[in-house]
Amino acid sequence: MFKPSLLIASAAAACALATGAHAEPLSREFTYTGFYHVEGGQYLPNATLYGYFDSDDRNGDGRIELSEVTSFILNSQQYVGWCGPEVFMCGLFDFSYAPGSALNFHTAWSTDPWGEGVAGGSVISGVEAKEHSYWPGGSASYTLRWTEDTMLSMSPVPEPASYGMLALGLGVLALSARRRSRS
Template sequence: MCGLFEFSYTPGSALNFYTAWSTDPWGVGVAGGHAISGVEVKEHAYWPGGSASYTLRWTGNTVFHITPAPEPASYGMLALGLGVLAVVARRRSRP
């Protein structure tokens, strides 16, 4: 069970979101976090009899890149388009 909440991003500013997740099927143990790119990531976990938390902060040497990944369908369309071009080229080369 997991979730992503209050996700926001504006080009040129920080990526900001909250998370929550649990591997406990009874919902007794839970974990979550808050991330602000360029600033920090905080995570916490609670379970019967204990808890834990940590914070990771960005420094001047931290690099953060968001790179769009093509969808699998994009590769399929590319392959289909190249196949059509190959068939057309083959038909045109026949006498």
């Protein structure tokens, strides 16, 4: 018969093997808040850019570079892999991040340039986020610039295996409590 401490140690070892025992989460969510709106000529404290990225620190240096990003989504637009049915071109052209330092990236997207009109945009973190549209007879643009008041918040996104470990841990605790109540 297993003792609860042996059962807990066995479960922890199995979970570490199953998850690959990464020191840092592979997914992060981020939000930038507070931008200067160029066309409106005013600071917008509640203006936000949000997103998340998945990465794999293949070289183990603790810094994520462009080649290690497996998914990058900014304001609901995917920039790595397939762009989606409405977007002609998109890409993540520069990226770097190390825990405790700035998040640096450059993205761009565009609709079909041979259509009736064209829309597109780009974001260079720390500089500006710009979207523009051109159509027969008109155009529009929307530009947000970073200021010293622009704030970045970043948080890890738990991996699906983390939820499995949590469920397993809660199950082990429930089993231990049940065995103790029988005694």
